[in-house]
Amino acid sequence: MHIKKLKILLIGLGILFMSNANAQHSSKAGKVTDIWVVFKTHFDLGFTDLPENVFARYRGEMMDKALNIIEKNASQPKAKQFAWTVPGWPLYAQILGPLQNPERKARIEKAIREGFIVVHGLPFTTHTESLEYEELVRGLGYSSKIARTYGLPLPISAKMTDVPSHSWVLPTLLNNAGIKFLQLGCNPASQYPRVPPLFWWEGPDGSKILCQYSPLYGSDIKPVENWPCKNYLAMQMTGDNHGPPSEKEINKLLDDAEKNLPGVKIHLGTLDDFAKAIIAEHPDLPTVKGDAPDTWIHGLLSAPQGARIARNARPLEPALDGLHTQMKTWGIPASSISAKLAKAYEQSLLYSEHTWGMNAEYGPRYSYGDDWKKWLAEAEAEPIAENGDYSKLKNSDASNTKQGSKRKWLNSYDQHQQYIRNTNEIVTKELKAHLDLLAGSVNIAGKRLVVYNPLPWKRSGMVENPWKKGKYFQVKEIAASGYVSYSQDDLKESTATNDAQSTFSTPYFNVVFDLTRGGISSLIEKTTGRELVDKSSKYVVGQFLHERFSTNEVDKWFNLYSRIKTGWGLNDLGKPGMINAEKAPYLTFTPNEWKISVSHSDLADIATLTAVDAKGFAKKYTLVFTFPRNAAYMDTEWSVESKTPDKQPEGGWLCFPFAVQNPSFTVGRLGGPVNPARDIIPGTNRHLMAVNTGVAITQADQSGVALTPLDAPLISLSEPGLWKYSMDYIPKTPSVFVNIYNNMWNTNFQLWQEGSWAERVRIWPIDRHTKTVPNLVQKSWEARLPLLTGTAEGPAGKLPVSRNGLSISRSGVLVTAFGENPDGKGTILRVWEQAGISGLLKITLPGGLKAKKAIAVNLRGERLPTPSLKISNNQFSFSLNKYAPASFIFE
Template identity: 70%
Template sequence: MRILNLSFLALLALTATAQKQATPGESKVTDVWLVFKTHFDLGFTDLPQNVFARYRGEMMDNALKIVDENAKLPADKHFAWTVSGWPLSAQILGPLQTPERKQRVEKAIREGSIAVHAFPFTTHTESLDYEDLVRGLGFSSQIARTYGLPLPISAKMTDVPSHSWVLPTLLSHAGVKFLQLGCNPASQYPRVPPLFWWEGADGSKILCQYTSLYGSEIKPPADWPCRNYLGMIMTGDNHGPPSQKELEEILAKTTADLPGVKIHLGTLDDFAKAVLAENPQLPVVKGDTPDTWIQGLLANPRETKVARQVRPLESALDELNTQMKIWQLPVKSIAAELARAYEQSLLYAEHTWGMNAEYGPRYSYGEDWKKWMREAEAEPIPADGDYSKLKNSYAKKTEIGSKRKWLNSYDEKRRYILNTEEIVTSELTSHLNLLAKSVGIEGKRVVVYNPLPWARSGMVEIPWEKGKYFYAKEVPASGFVSFSQKEIGIPTISSDSRPSFETPNFKVVFDLKKGGIASLIEKTNGKELIDRSSGYVAGQFLHERFSSNEVDSWFNKYSRIKEGWGLNDLGKPGMAPASQVPYQAFTPDDWKMNVTHSKVADIATLTSVNTKGLAKQYTIVYTFPRNAAYVDIEWFVDSKTADKHPEGGWLCFPFAVKDPTFTVGRLGGPIDPAKDIISGTNRYLMAVNSGVSVTAADQSGVALSPVDSPLISLGEPGLWKFDMEHTPKKAAVFVNIYNNMWNTNFPLWQDGSWSEKVRIWGIGKKTETNPDLVKNSWEARLPLLTGVADGVAGQLAAKQSGLSTSRAGALVTAFGENPDGKGVVFRLWEQEGISGDMTVSLPAKSMFTKATPVNLRGEVMEKAISISNNKFSFFLGANAPASFVLE
């Protein structure tokens, strides 16, 4: 956001102007609670390390000064500054803080003058997985427990307009009672009441105040439904607390504007307790609010792919480590490594992805942009990180130090998820190889580990034969099967170039002009899965280049600020007119094909060098397993050309489904986009957690799981599109694989080489769609894992069962050392939308005797459940989590 240095009173005037509409009726407010906070940006205003230094030093000194100046006033006039959990825990109280200042901060925390809310910071929420969100609540919990305070019951996010409806479920099951959300003032926002109960897909409710700006007007609207009102006083990005003079001006103005109303200085928790005590009768809103900024994820396609792949592996590593201890293998604690992995994952999901694009080549296109980039890349990177040494004429104009500083801010963001990948993959590799070393098979062998709590079979790449596969049958739930090199053998492979062929499950016809599957017929029922009348084929690569017409149309519908920073941040100023650079949709039209056949799979590889300068080469690989009725489609680009002009890439999937109903497996629960999306949020592009089904009236259809990219559009490609109400009509799913739509702080171009995978499968006639969607999607997202060893045999059985659940579809998101206290935490998250009894079977030789139900922050909720014969049972609600501490 561009509100960086406005005074408090100027911010309040802006808020009042924006919210002055729609205040009919008569106010019944008797108490106004003023809560002060600054908006935390990880790196938007500067490099992260410089932002952190300001929080630790200058900002805290200013906050402590005003705290001290107000300490002698009555208690309800004591100034309190609210801070997000992560910067307070990791930076302000972190190892780089001075002992003297830390002591003063700790005193202020104990006295309530520095207050923490439940969230770590503002996130692109729907980009995350469940356990990342849970661990994110731990920073604030740790602070509260360290200083003997109650856990915070309020949470706050600012700037990002909308979030997945996992939030009411997450917060309610964590003991949080109140959520305050504020929007960037240029963006569209959910059309919800100003104060309401937000109901999650599991039926949980949380009290929510939504404001269409960062904070809220001090003067309550006339139709505010309660006696207590929250004046959320926000400064802009990393601006810091008010001065004593600003505070006095605010209090004087508030007292004058609200005669007879009691004014409190306090915290979000103070307001939450007061308003909840009223037992307010408020509207209930049940629905999802997809993020209208979510396109930014695919501004970093490679790192977003890493995030998509590694986040489920965090839970897999936790579980494997715990089970290997139970199997009496010599593994160490990984609690510290996992904590850092989750932290780095969260930092990648924090909502700022680099420095403000105003500092970069925002207005330059074509040759001007290429010149800017050559100059930026020519600048050296200072070893000590001090970019002020690179001062030049550009730096004097922008006051940021150098072009290289701006460019490298994006690399610093990317580093967070790469850190997670390094931690998790390194630990997983060592664990899996130790497991392979420990099994009772002599010589070269591989162990295949199943990280899901239900048994499964699948294709596995032979570790010593890259590109060749074997079939691992019936790998136990959370367990493993071992294979010797002799058992695996050497696969026999034949090849041809026929564009049509049959597999045990499908009849397939390829279109080599468009580069995809023109016909895919299931042999069990003769059903065609691909819409042959569509202009697309399945797996087709589509590149769009947008003109000023599409950009301007979207901007005029979406942006509430039509000029200045609103135009700069959301629009594309400086673009050539559409008459000079028109819209283009491009697909290579000269694909070469090779098909290999083995006893495990039929694999068709399509390549094209007819790229029109967009890349060196495109490759699409279609894998048809012989033992399973699905198709994996993996797109590869070799040396994509960087281009700042608005563009986007897609993989297209037109399905043969009449009058389709879509089910989207979102974070928080499955949604029907025709019914479950709140007006004002994103209806054209959204993140998927599991997969998407497209079904007809008889529940038959086709399903898809985007393995590497979370972003999908339904019915049509969805970049540069916004409407208050939109329902997809065509039975097609488009997976976004890159875009440079956002102009504020996401990278403005994509280049290099990477790949994106999608899995599709047919759905037979049935009454329930979700179970297969969840099961098949998670088997795509969380594949079978392998470890390798050679030499003497170990003592462990060659096949071993692990933790299992009585029905598939509930994810185990934690089974390891409890981050909130003693014992082992075990957590499930129901995915299918089905309530019912659940039985958990723990690994053999487990020594647990009781399971104590706790909430998502580790607080005891009910009496312990006895564990008998390594089993315990409980009721698991639809789309809900269940957490236990095992002892």
């Protein structure tokens, strides 16, 4: 959600009002002696208009206003010299980008060098928990490049606005990048984390960052009542893409401060100025250690097709990086891919920027039923303007949408999805070319393939035959980051038998299907005799559940969650205009009759369930359950053909009720695992959250069941979690629900879902002798990052038929970068501990790298004050803390 109504917001220039107990204003400054006033506007990638039009305003109109104030105030005393803070990506890619005119660019560059246009450390506001580690790291690079280009120190402060809460990867990320201070501001309507106004935020690795949290976009010039320090930050924000304040507004702010805050020094400055001042105080502040799941994260599954692409494409970025580097060390000529990889990371970041389309007030926000269908038909009949200028189209209806045609609003959502499609296109195209080149280089003649393992530990698995779609073969123990080659003749085709039995046995499980609910009603682990399905649940494992919500559920959630009950607060967070509960009551739907067909081969037992009647919710539903014969797990794949769009609030789930006594939950989040009973900060999302790996549910003897969603990262624990908010909810029932679509939002996520797509989830039993977190991490990443194949034919190459690659001494440590250093010269290796194990880690490099020393650097490429590590026999060791990153440049 992105707040446009400045008169209601009262955000900028000293007229904020905070209604919560932690932020009540006092007319007395208390012990505050210095106030640091920082000016910024809230950057929305789209929302107020199409992105290209927003960018044009940043490059032109906004910069002209800021430069005019800067240049006019240049002769003023330091305390009155205006500085404007901007996020890294817009400044680097747009304001200083190739479309900027030379004269204005020269003025901007002068203002940057003199410290009046200031960049903070982050690229923009993100749905942080939706990302992967290396996207977050690469996002820091835009500010770093600006600082290095203009001979400035790297920024030590960062800022995000609007999104209420973020994954606790942030303290780890920022601390390990040399950033000292983070300012977070919520929009005025949403609920927010209940934290002190200034505190140390501790990440799962023990890293800390100084954090100021405001329940509004920024903070008033008057210090809050319980501010603990002499230095205070007045974060002065203008609204969504509104640009800098006027000179008149700045002067009024200073005059009011001089009158109302006698004896207090007012400094116009930067976030870094405040950070240096507050840190020099050595304040005694509380430490908050906990995760803050995003209360807007449901928006990811407003576009399930895009979410699937993102979940699968993002792990392939570091895989491509590492394969390219290793191929060079193996003697395969390959040109640089750094520009293409940088573009892939940029597009992926833009996909997780927090604005996913234009404001719903420009679309059919209040239309439901036949009115909405009429609106949609009219929008789809309008033409698409390739240049984004819809005002000149003959069919434009500006009076209806305020910002141009209906088609413009509709198309804005597709434009956002294009970012992740761009990432996927770049990465998959380059990976295919690399893998095929590798296959052509191995010493096998004729048709052959290579199977490449992109993880840094040994693994086995099933691989699809590239020449026979739907046919698979088993590969065993492929070396870490290595490959194995096969000729076409080596691939033995397995035979299969087919039946329609709903009960069967595999090497690891006894399975019983329920053809009324569409799922598994009994799954017994053979080695222990454990029943893995909760027989007391009303759901079965793998069941598809559709919910349609009424005004009762929506209004209850709205009254709990929204701090603004009318006006834009109701429009953005509620669902005004909904068909009422009498005419459209809450309902749940699962097809109640399924047909089954089962295929048995020496590789897998595969059961396919097809719904007999989809009741108009879609053309067809299918569930496929795959039980490999060489590994103790099960894959569930749900697919829909032609889902029926519906603007009435709805959501879809895959249900996984497990038989676990007195369950303990471990949620594999970005940054580190979370126990929802103790690790979630009050006020954030307890009912729905994104997972990076998956979820494990265990009992007292440590046995249990785990799952990882391969395509849709949102999960709820114990019960479906749409339209629910609580300050203290703790899951008790051992069930996981994977969200596969929803239209919960009413602001700038898609308002309905349609089309055909699929969602996959892997589940496996956890043995009582297995450590939960390492097991969850290893099994999840082996599911999320599959074995990769390349093919070739013709004369044999010179490489051996199999080869080792980069390896680590224990599984559960990811290699998130191994390639050209994005922050300078050399080759960078970045690893990130995931399994919760601190201690010595040994890295074995591919032999052709010929590195002699490993230089430790932080996440922005700055050298750390530690001695270089000697590399001997392609190996070096170092101590790695749990859940922490480590980066090295090779000499």
